[in-house]
Amino acid sequence: MAGADSPELQFPAPWRYRVVVEAGNPASPALLRAVLDRYGIAAPLQEARCSGGGKYRSYHIDVLFESRAMMEALSRDLQAVDGVRFLL
Known part of the structure:
Protein backbone atom coordinates (compact mmCIF):
# COMPACT_ATOMS: atom_id res chain seq x y z
CA MET A 1 0.00 0.00 0.00
CA ALA A 2 1.36 3.43 -0.89
CA GLY A 3 1.95 5.81 1.99
CA ALA A 4 0.75 9.41 2.12
CA ASP A 5 4.09 10.61 0.75
CA SER A 6 4.35 7.91 -1.94
CA PRO A 7 2.74 8.77 -5.26
CA GLU A 8 0.66 6.02 -6.86
CA LEU A 9 2.13 4.65 -10.08
CA GLN A 10 0.29 5.82 -13.15
CA PHE A 11 0.06 3.44 -16.11
CA PRO A 12 1.48 3.18 -18.68
CA ALA A 13 4.64 3.43 -16.56
CA PRO A 14 8.27 3.26 -17.68
CA TRP A 15 10.42 1.03 -15.48
CA ARG A 16 14.07 0.02 -15.36
CA TYR A 17 14.87 -3.35 -13.85
CA ARG A 18 18.26 -4.25 -12.50
CA VAL A 19 18.64 -8.02 -12.55
CA VAL A 20 21.55 -9.56 -10.64
CA VAL A 21 22.47 -13.08 -11.73
CA GLU A 22 25.12 -15.60 -10.76
CA ALA A 23 28.03 -15.05 -13.16
CA GLY A 24 28.71 -18.79 -13.21
CA ASN A 25 25.36 -19.51 -14.86
CA PRO A 26 25.93 -18.77 -18.58
CA ALA A 27 22.31 -19.65 -19.47
CA SER A 28 20.81 -16.79 -17.41
CA PRO A 29 20.86 -14.12 -20.17
CA ALA A 30 19.12 -16.45 -22.65
CA LEU A 31 16.55 -17.45 -20.02
CA LEU A 32 15.87 -13.78 -19.20
CA ARG A 33 15.49 -13.03 -22.92
CA ALA A 34 13.00 -15.90 -23.26
CA VAL A 35 10.86 -14.41 -20.46
CA LEU A 36 10.94 -10.97 -22.11
CA ASP A 37 10.00 -12.51 -25.46
CA ARG A 38 6.98 -14.25 -23.89
CA TYR A 39 5.74 -10.81 -22.85
CA TYR A 56 27.57 -11.79 -9.89
CA LEU A 74 6.83 -10.03 -15.32
CA SER A 75 8.59 -9.40 -12.00
CA ARG A 76 7.51 -12.81 -10.72
CA ASP A 77 8.66 -14.57 -13.92
CA LEU A 78 12.04 -12.79 -14.04
CA GLN A 79 12.66 -13.63 -10.37
CA ALA A 80 11.97 -17.30 -11.12
CA VAL A 81 14.73 -17.54 -13.76
CA ASP A 82 17.50 -19.95 -12.79
CA GLY A 83 20.51 -18.00 -11.54
CA VAL A 84 18.67 -14.75 -10.66
CA ARG A 85 19.71 -13.59 -7.19
CA PHE A 86 18.08 -10.14 -7.01
CA LEU A 87 15.53 -8.18 -9.00
CA LEU A 88 15.50 -4.46 -8.30
Missing part, protein backbone atom coordinates in the same frame (compact mmCIF):
# COMPACT_ATOMS: atom_id res chain seq x y z
CA GLY A 40 6.47 -9.28 -26.25
CA ILE A 41 9.20 -7.05 -24.80
CA ALA A 42 11.82 -6.30 -27.45
CA ALA A 43 13.98 -4.08 -25.21
CA PRO A 44 17.59 -5.22 -25.12
CA LEU A 45 19.07 -6.96 -22.11
CA GLN A 46 21.82 -4.44 -21.28
CA GLU A 47 24.84 -5.88 -19.54
CA ALA A 48 25.68 -3.49 -16.70
CA ARG A 49 28.51 -4.69 -14.48
CA CYS A 50 30.17 -7.56 -12.74
CA SER A 51 30.68 -7.70 -8.98
CA GLY A 52 34.16 -7.05 -7.61
CA GLY A 53 34.73 -10.72 -6.92
CA GLY A 54 33.25 -11.79 -10.23
CA LYS A 55 30.51 -13.85 -8.57
CA ARG A 57 26.70 -9.97 -13.11
CA SER A 58 23.95 -7.40 -13.51
CA TYR A 59 21.72 -6.43 -16.40
CA HIS A 60 19.34 -3.53 -17.02
CA ILE A 61 16.01 -3.93 -18.77
CA ASP A 62 13.84 -0.94 -19.72
CA VAL A 63 10.13 -1.74 -19.91
CA LEU A 64 6.92 0.24 -20.43
CA PHE A 65 4.19 -1.36 -18.34
CA GLU A 66 0.59 -1.03 -19.42
CA SER A 67 -0.78 -2.23 -16.06
CA ARG A 68 0.18 -3.20 -12.53
CA ALA A 69 -0.86 -6.79 -13.30
CA MET A 70 1.71 -6.94 -16.11
CA MET A 71 4.38 -5.46 -13.82
CA GLU A 72 3.71 -8.02 -11.11
CA ALA A 73 3.59 -10.97 -13.52
Whole structure:
Protein backbone atom coordinates (compact mmCIF):
# COMPACT_ATOMS: atom_id res chain seq x y z
CA MET A 1 0.00 0.00 0.00
CA ALA A 2 1.36 3.43 -0.89
CA GLY A 3 1.95 5.81 1.99
CA ALA A 4 0.75 9.41 2.12
CA ASP A 5 4.09 10.61 0.75
CA SER A 6 4.35 7.91 -1.94
CA PRO A 7 2.74 8.77 -5.26
CA GLU A 8 0.66 6.02 -6.86
CA LEU A 9 2.13 4.65 -10.08
CA GLN A 10 0.29 5.82 -13.15
CA PHE A 11 0.06 3.44 -16.11
CA PRO A 12 1.48 3.18 -18.68
CA ALA A 13 4.64 3.43 -16.56
CA PRO A 14 8.27 3.26 -17.68
CA TRP A 15 10.42 1.03 -15.48
CA ARG A 16 14.07 0.02 -15.36
CA TYR A 17 14.87 -3.35 -13.85
CA ARG A 18 18.26 -4.25 -12.50
CA VAL A 19 18.64 -8.02 -12.55
CA VAL A 20 21.55 -9.56 -10.64
CA VAL A 21 22.47 -13.08 -11.73
CA GLU A 22 25.12 -15.60 -10.76
CA ALA A 23 28.03 -15.05 -13.16
CA GLY A 24 28.71 -18.79 -13.21
CA ASN A 25 25.36 -19.51 -14.86
CA PRO A 26 25.93 -18.77 -18.58
CA ALA A 27 22.31 -19.65 -19.47
CA SER A 28 20.81 -16.79 -17.41
CA PRO A 29 20.86 -14.12 -20.17
CA ALA A 30 19.12 -16.45 -22.65
CA LEU A 31 16.55 -17.45 -20.02
CA LEU A 32 15.87 -13.78 -19.20
CA ARG A 33 15.49 -13.03 -22.92
CA ALA A 34 13.00 -15.90 -23.26
CA VAL A 35 10.86 -14.41 -20.46
CA LEU A 36 10.94 -10.97 -22.11
CA ASP A 37 10.00 -12.51 -25.46
CA ARG A 38 6.98 -14.25 -23.89
CA TYR A 39 5.74 -10.81 -22.85
CA GLY A 40 6.47 -9.28 -26.25
CA ILE A 41 9.20 -7.05 -24.80
CA ALA A 42 11.82 -6.30 -27.45
CA ALA A 43 13.98 -4.08 -25.21
CA PRO A 44 17.59 -5.22 -25.12
CA LEU A 45 19.07 -6.96 -22.11
CA GLN A 46 21.82 -4.44 -21.28
CA GLU A 47 24.84 -5.88 -19.54
CA ALA A 48 25.68 -3.49 -16.70
CA ARG A 49 28.51 -4.69 -14.48
CA CYS A 50 30.17 -7.56 -12.74
CA SER A 51 30.68 -7.70 -8.98
CA GLY A 52 34.16 -7.05 -7.61
CA GLY A 53 34.73 -10.72 -6.92
CA GLY A 54 33.25 -11.79 -10.23
CA LYS A 55 30.51 -13.85 -8.57
CA TYR A 56 27.57 -11.79 -9.89
CA ARG A 57 26.70 -9.97 -13.11
CA SER A 58 23.95 -7.40 -13.51
CA TYR A 59 21.72 -6.43 -16.40
CA HIS A 60 19.34 -3.53 -17.02
CA ILE A 61 16.01 -3.93 -18.77
CA ASP A 62 13.84 -0.94 -19.72
CA VAL A 63 10.13 -1.74 -19.91
CA LEU A 64 6.92 0.24 -20.43
CA PHE A 65 4.19 -1.36 -18.34
CA GLU A 66 0.59 -1.03 -19.42
CA SER A 67 -0.78 -2.23 -16.06
CA ARG A 68 0.18 -3.20 -12.53
CA ALA A 69 -0.86 -6.79 -13.30
CA MET A 70 1.71 -6.94 -16.11
CA MET A 71 4.38 -5.46 -13.82
CA GLU A 72 3.71 -8.02 -11.11
CA ALA A 73 3.59 -10.97 -13.52
CA LEU A 74 6.83 -10.03 -15.32
CA SER A 75 8.59 -9.40 -12.00
CA ARG A 76 7.51 -12.81 -10.72
CA ASP A 77 8.66 -14.57 -13.92
CA LEU A 78 12.04 -12.79 -14.04
CA GLN A 79 12.66 -13.63 -10.37
CA ALA A 80 11.97 -17.30 -11.12
CA VAL A 81 14.73 -17.54 -13.76
CA ASP A 82 17.50 -19.95 -12.79
CA GLY A 83 20.51 -18.00 -11.54
CA VAL A 84 18.67 -14.75 -10.66
CA ARG A 85 19.71 -13.59 -7.19
CA PHE A 86 18.08 -10.14 -7.01
CA LEU A 87 15.53 -8.18 -9.00
CA LEU A 88 15.50 -4.46 -8.30
